[in-house]
Amino acid sequence: MEPVLLAQDLIVDFGNVRAVAGFDLSVAAGASVALVGRNGAGKSTTMRVLAGVLPPTSGRVTVSGVDAANDPSGVRALVGYCPDVGGLIPRATPWEHLQLAARLRGMRAWEDRARDLLERFDLGGAADRVTAGFSHGMGRRLSVVLAAFHSPRLLLLDEPFDGVDPLGVDATLDVVRQARGDGAAVLVSTHLLHLAVEACEEAVVLRGGRVVGAALASDLTGEAGTKRYRALIT
Numbered sequence: 001m002e003p004v005l006l007a008q009d010l011i012v013d014f015g016n017v018r019a020v021a022g023f024d025l026s027v028a029a030g031a032s033v034a035l036v037g038r039n040g041a042g043k044s045t046t047m048r049v050l051a052g053v054l055p056p057t058s059g060r061v062t063v064s065g066v067d068a069a070n071d072p073s074g075v076r077a078l079v080g081y082c083p084d085v086g087g088l089i090p091r092a093t094p095w096e097h098l099q100l101a102a103r104l105r106g107m108r109a110w111e112d113r114a115r116d117l118l119e120r121f122d123l124g125g126a127a128d129r130v131t132a133g134f135s136h137g138m139g140r141r142l143s144v145v146l147a148a149f150h151s152p153r154l155l156l157l158d159e160p161f162d163g164v165d166p167l168g169v170d171a172t173l174d175v176v177r178q179a180r181g182d183g184a185a186v187l188v189s190t191h192l193l194h195l196a197v198e199a200c201e202e203a204v205v206l207r208g209g210r211v212v213g214a215a216l217a218s219d220l221t222g223e224a225g226t227k228r229y230r231a232l233i234t
Contacts, residue, residue, distance in 0.1 A: 001028070003029075004184070008024055008061075012054070023210075024109045034217065035189040036060070037205055042210075043191075044189065047084070052072050053081070053083075054147055063079060082140075082143040082157045088134075090132035091132060097146060122167055134162075144175060156187050157187070162192075176180070186200070207232065212233075
């Protein structure tokens with residue numbers, strides 16, 4: 001059975017700096033994988049490539065069999081992406097963001113899902129406020145809402161827990177579970193190991209742009225798991 005996400009030998013260079021060095025990953029429908037590692041490990045750069053935002057220097061990405069190099073718009077239609085920073089229009093409200101997303105993706109009868117997601121992320125009361133006045137945590141929650149809104153085949157969440165309160169964390173974990181139940185593949189990038197293992201069933205550890213380890217998320221829990229993780233990232 002063809003994986004939803006297939007990344008093969010991804011390399012990303014910025015001048016003389018190699019940010020990603022030979023990244024390989026396969027994620028099946030209904031599966032969830034955490035990308036973990038210290039800041040600067042290459043997690044966000046990898047996520048940008050997988051989302052079709054940044055072309056790799058070399059390597060190949062396919063989403064549900066669609067090649068990102070040959071059909072980048074086709075891949076973006078299948079992906080829901082929460083970037084690590086930015087992505088919001090400062091003078092637009094959450095409702096306007098969702099209206100625009102629905103229009104661009106040709107979604108019909110989208111209003112009920114939009115209201116449900118806003119309420120689940122405690123943004124219903126701020127639906128008509130411009131995002132320029134949002135706290136960091138509110139912006140993170142809205143970015144997750146926008147990523148999940150169209151029920152993508154591949155859900156990419158880059159640092160979705162950063163600065164987010166417990167209610168937002170629970171809502172994000174619920175979105176991950178729902179996406180997996182609907183048959184999507186989910187990739188979560190975070191430096192917060194305890195939330196990575198709660199959100200995902202597998203974990204891939206990055207250091208210096210390279211994969212240095214992979215394990216079941218359950219193997220990275222507790223004192224022994226934390227020691228194993230620290231040994232990989234140092």
